[in-house]
Amino acid sequence: MTATNHALTGAFIGLVIINPLIALPLALLSHFVCDAIPHFGSGHDHIEANWFKRLLIVDIGVCVVIAGVFATARPEHWFLAIVCAVLATSPDAMWLPHFIRARRGVSFKSEVPLLLRFHGAIQWFERPSGAAVEIVWAAAFITMLTLIAV
Numbered sequence: 001m002t003a004t005n006h007a008l009t010g011a012f013i014g015l016v017i018i019n020p021l022i023a024l025p026l027a028l029l030s031h032f033v034c035d036a037i038p039h040f041g042s043g044h045d046h047i048e049a050n051w052f053k054r055l056l057i058v059d060i061g062v063c064v065v066i067a068g069v070f071a072t073a074r075p076e077h078w079f080l081a082i083v084c085a086v087l088a089t090s091p092d093a094m095w096l097p098h099f100i101r102a103r104r105g106v107s108f109k110s111e112v113p114l115l116l117r118f119h120g121a122i123q124w125f126e127r128p129s130g131a132a133v134e135i136v137w138a139a140a141f142i143t144m145l146t147l148i149a150v
């Protein structure tokens with residue numbers, strides 16, 4: 001799932017759960033639940049494509065904007081919402097070495113860590129048509145966050 005939707009989900013968890021001892025692990029867990037839902041992508045070969053790099057930059061930029069909105073508007077529990085948003089997004093950082101290797105044209109390691117294999121395997125439906133799910137997910141969470149935070 002896009003970083004934007006992971007961040008929106010994490011922020012929602014932070015604002016609703018409010019107990020950090022529950023919200024923080026739940027935000028982290030939400031990443032893998034969201035990745036198991038059909039979402040946008042074109043399989044694992046897209047990591048080398050230029051459009052993916054551009055999308056990634058925009059996606060990260062939107063996450064920064066989301067954090068900025070919470071930091072500016074400061075609804076109750078805004079800081080926990082930002083931390084949960086970061087935590088919910090953070091597992092995708094494990095793809096970074098993979099991304100860098102692909103961008104440099106270096107072959108992948110033959111030995112893939114178990115957690116990375118799990119992270120890839122749960123994303124059973126990562127196709128262009130998954131963009132519809134991403135759009136509905138984003139609209140739903142933006143609506144809920146607006147209703148809660150305003």
Ligand SMILES: [Zn+2]
Nearest residue numbers: 001035091092
């Ligand atoms: Zn992921």
